[in-house]
Structures are given as C-alpha cells and as structure tokens.
Amino acid sequence: MEKQKKKKSHFPFRLNMLFFSVFFLFSVLILRLGFVQIVYGENFKRDLERKEDITVSNPVPRGNIFDRNFHIIVDNVPKNAITFTNEGYSQSDMLITAQKLAKFIVKKTDMVTERDKRDYWMIKNPKLVDAKITDQERALYAKDKLTDMDLYKLKLDRITAAELNQLTNEDLEVLAIYQEFSKGVKFIPVMVKNEGVTDKEMAVVSENLQSLPGVETTTDWDRSYAFQNTLRSVLGNVTKSGEGLPADQLEYYLARGYSRNDRVGKSQLEMQYEDVLHGNKSKTKNITDKAGNVIETHTVFAGNKGKDLVLSINMDLQMAVDKIIEEELWSAKGKPGTQLTDRAYVVLMDPNTGEILTMSGKKLVRDSKTGRTVMTDDALGTFTTTYSVGSTVKGATILTGYKTGAISPNTYFDDRGLKIKDTPLKKSYAYLGQLNEINALKKSSNVYMFHTAIRIGKGHYEYDKPLNFTNKMAFETIRNSFASFGLGTRTGIDLPNEQTGFKGQSKLPGYLLDLVIGQYDTYSAMQLAQYVSTIANGGYRMQPHIVKQIREPGRDGENIGPVLKEITPTVLNTVDGKKVWLKRVQLGFKKVMQEPGGTAYKFFKGAEYSPAGKTGTAEAFYDGPLRSHFGKEPPPVMNLSLISYAPSSHPEVAMAVLVPWAYDGKDDNRANLKIGRRVLDTYFKMKKK
Structure with missing residues (x-):
C-alpha cells in the first residue's frame, strides 16, 4: 500500500514540471514575438513592402542620311525580331525557355x-560529368589541393x-538560343533573332509568350541604301546586333550611357556622326519587389529617333561622275601599257564654301569567287590614299617663289635643261624657249620651276657642277607654303582616317x-581639290565638308524635319601674298585650258563655261596590289x-582628277583629261536642267 502511494505522488510532480516548462517556453516565445513586433516591426514591414526602381533604356532607329536635294541615301528598314530580357531568371529557367523557343523558331548554329x-553537354548530363572525376581527385579537392576551376577543366x-556527337541539331539550336540569353544584362533586352524572322515565327511566338518568360516579339531595323553601292565606302557601316559595341571603344561608349549590345557606327560617316545619328533611347522604369520580380512597368521617356544628316553631295551628279570614271577606266584598260591601271578619283568642291x-x-578588283575583274566603289580613296601628282603643284611653286622673293611677276628663265654633276639631264618634255611664270604654267615648264627652287634654296647653278644650297630650310619653306594651300597636310574633311601623304x-x-x-611628295585627290579651290577663290583655304545640315527627324508624315544645325563655311587659313600674285597664277591656269599651246587646250577648247586649271604627269613607283606578281x-x-x-572669272566649282598608275611606257592615254572634260561638261549640263 505504501509503495503505491509513493508512485502516485511522483507522477503528478513530473506532469507539473512538464506543464511548467511548456508554460515557461510559451511565455518566452510570446515575450520574444512581442519584442520583435514592437521594436523591429516597422523595419520588417518596410522590408516586405520594399520596391526597387530599375530604369531600362531601349534603342531607337538611327537618323536618316539625305543628299543636298533631300533624296534619301540611307534609311531604316523595319524587320521582325525576337528579343529576350533577363528579369532575374536562373540558368535552368533560361535553358527551359530556350528549349521551348527552339520549337517555334529556326535558329542558325554557325556561331x-x-x-x-x-559546356552544354555538361549542363545536359550532370551525372555523367561528375563520374569523370576520380575518387583520388575528389580526395585532393577535399584537402584543397584542387580547386573548383581545376575540376571544371578536368570535366571539360x-x-x-x-x-559531343550525341548533340542533335535540335540541341544545337537550343544552345544557340541559350547563348543569346546568356549575353544579356539584367533588364536589358538582347536580340535572339532578327535576320529572316518569318511572319509565321512571329505569330507562333506571340501566341506562346505566356510560356516563354522574358521573350518578346518586336520590330528591329536595318540600314538600307537607296543608291546601292554609290558612295558606299564613305557612308560607312553600323555594327550588327550580334556585335554590339566595338571592343576597342567599349569604355568610351559605356561612359556615354550606351549598352553593351547597342548598335553603333563603326566606320566613316556612320562613325564620325554617331552622336547625331544614334538618337535618344527610350526609357522604361521596371518596379520590382524584394525578390526581384517585376510588378510594375512605366514608360518614362518614349525616346527620339536619331537626327538626320543632309549631305552636300549631289547624288545625281555623284552617279554621273561614277559612270564617267567607270567608262574611262575600262576604256583605258584597252590601251597599251595599262596592266597596272586599276583606279581613278574625282572630287568636285564648291571653292567658296x-x-x-x-x-x-x-x-x-578581282572577284575571288568568279575570278573576273569587277568595278567597286572606292570614294574613300579620295582622301585616304596619296600619290605623286606631277605638274599640278606648279601653281603653288610659283606662289612660293613670289612669297620668298625668288621670283617676281614677269621673271623670265630659259627652258634649257639643267645638267647637275653625276645626275641625268633635268629638263622639260621639250625645249620651250624663254618663259615668264604665266607661260611656264601654260606650257608646264619643269625647268622654270627648277630655277625657282634653286633661288629659294639660295643655290648657284653651273653646267655639270654640283648643286648646293646655302638655305638649309628650303624643303621646310616649300612644304610649309604648299601646306597653306592644302598640299601635304590634312584638309580637315569631316571624315575619319584622312591621310596626309608621304614626304621624301x-x-x-x-x-x-x-x-x-610634284615628283617627290605624295598628295590625295581631296588635297588637290582644296589646293585648286584656294587659288580659285583668291587665297582662302576652305575646310571641305560632306555634311551640310543636321536636321530633326521629320514628323507627321514629313520627310524632312526642321534644321537643327547648319554647317557654315570655315576658312582654315589665308594664303600670304599679294592679290596680283594669285591673279597671275589664275591667268596661267586659264591659258592652260583656253589658249593654243596650253597643255589641256586640245581637250577643253570651246568649253562654254570658261575653265582654268593645270595638268600633271608624274613618274612614280608602283606599289599596288600586283606588286608581288613581279619577280x-x-x-x-x-x-x-x-x-x-570654272568659270574662271567667278568660280563656282573646283575639280581634282587623279589617275594613279595610268600607264607605263610612252603611250599616254590622257585618262585625266578625258575624265575631267566629261565631268565638267556634265556638271554644267545638269546645272542648266
């Protein structure tokens, strides 16, 4: 009986202790919850309600490019496109979406x-990949003797x-799509496909967007060229959607608010005026919750299309000149001694602006596929390639002689050839008699220029004796003077990669x-155009420019918008000297083309537009594409x-023609004169129309 009583008293004690412990723990929990709610409640509430604003920029179409008569040259053509925006998706989520999208579109796998x-095989076969690591390697990894990167490389x-051959074509398509997904930065759309997207693909993807998180159907753009290859090398190119920002300019563009996958001008006009043509991107604000899920989207700024460029180029004239060059170049190739002839250049410039x-x-060029010789655009070569130009520089020589006091107006020299010790006779193409500077230009006397150079160098000539100069700065004096006309220096044209030429x-x-x-240094066709313009307009070296206006995009169906900026004429420098000096050179140039005995008279006689100018022939060394063919x-x-x-009294157009490697041997095909006459005839004929 006593034992039973003892057992009964012990059980309630344990039960009471249990109840007490539970009560104590609940009391502590309630106190803790109350403390958390009172002290930290507001903070937790703010965390739960916290939202994050993320502004996303979207590209807009580039500006158009027009010629001076508002004929569109470069336009934007809309095309179907499929994009992906990573809104915080995991690698596995993106892979699943890629697999679904691959069923709806055809994606090229060549990249x-x-x-x-x-990498893709590893993602698809995780168990097989893990089996490629040995137990010994796992043990080394556990001892930190192998890193994660070491194991990854071993697996690869x-x-x-x-x-790898187990991967099917469908797998490769999924991989190609997944690659595009992976390029994206969070909330920045990337292009998945924008080439050859069919209407059917657009429709199917649009119908299944709910099962394709991050995928959108949209409209992309591409550059189109109304005049096809005309002026194509100067217009330049834009990066493709797969290229994005050029690697060598990445930091430059990122610092200016560009995204890595933005399309930008990568050469010539498109690159030079990128800031104008690119436009202002649209801005969309995505509001996300704490987990990063997008809960609201607002358009902050609709964006503006890029500004339009109006060029100074007359495309009708451009095409006509292109045709003239093509015809005369092909014609020249039918003449003897033209195995190396392969190019020609023409620049027409308003000498006053x-x-x-x-x-x-x-x-x-030779087409690598067909082996046939074809004609290609090389407008770029008018300012990126330089050549010896011959006697066309003699106007600058005479003016340099005036400025240095080596000669004065109406100075005469005998055109008899000069024999300098240990050198061949240096002479003109024929003996031209006693000449002043005007007739020296008209008949293109070399010897007159030689005597002028000797005087600039303060030298003394004697037959078959060495020639020495006391003026050790003679080369610099002449080159600096030539540069004041635009020869041997940058003209300042508003395009990149201009070349100044080679200096002996x-x-x-x-x-x-x-x-x-003109037989030592080299010059470009653009330099020649600036030089002759300087003489034509009375001594003002004008900066050549291809852009005439920057305009706002057209609105409400209009093709052209209002003028934002007018490119005004810029005088780079004024040639030192008396006006009478320029007038004498202008007279010599006029005689070249309008007076019997002038070197261009036979080709320009009877021209109603009163041309003035200078011809040039230079013996040069060939350094073209066929150089390696010679043993x-x-x-x-x-x-x-x-x-x-022309016209010689009130010039409105200046012209430079350059035909490098026009012939070898003695058969002069006169391609420069044939091209020049036809070009000026065409200019004035089109002006009348």
Missing part, C-alpha cells in the same frame, strides 16, 4: 563553338568526341627640284592628274 558544345577535357559636291572613286626623307638638292614639280622591281608608271575650276 556555336566546340567549347560551347562541351574528358568529354569525348563521341559524347568647302562643300563637297562629288567624291568619286572607282577601283578594279632625303634633302639632297636634286630632290628639291623634284619636289617643286623584280615593277616597271615605272605614270600618274596622271588634273585640277580645274
């Missing part, structure tokens, strides 16, 4: 590399070719004589040039 295939290397009316270049390195006296007849040094070739302006 998929072997490394990409290995151990994937066999047979295993610097506006470029035409910059035409054509080049013959030797300063032996004989080379100074070559310099003043020895290529034969010397002749470069042909022509500068002109």
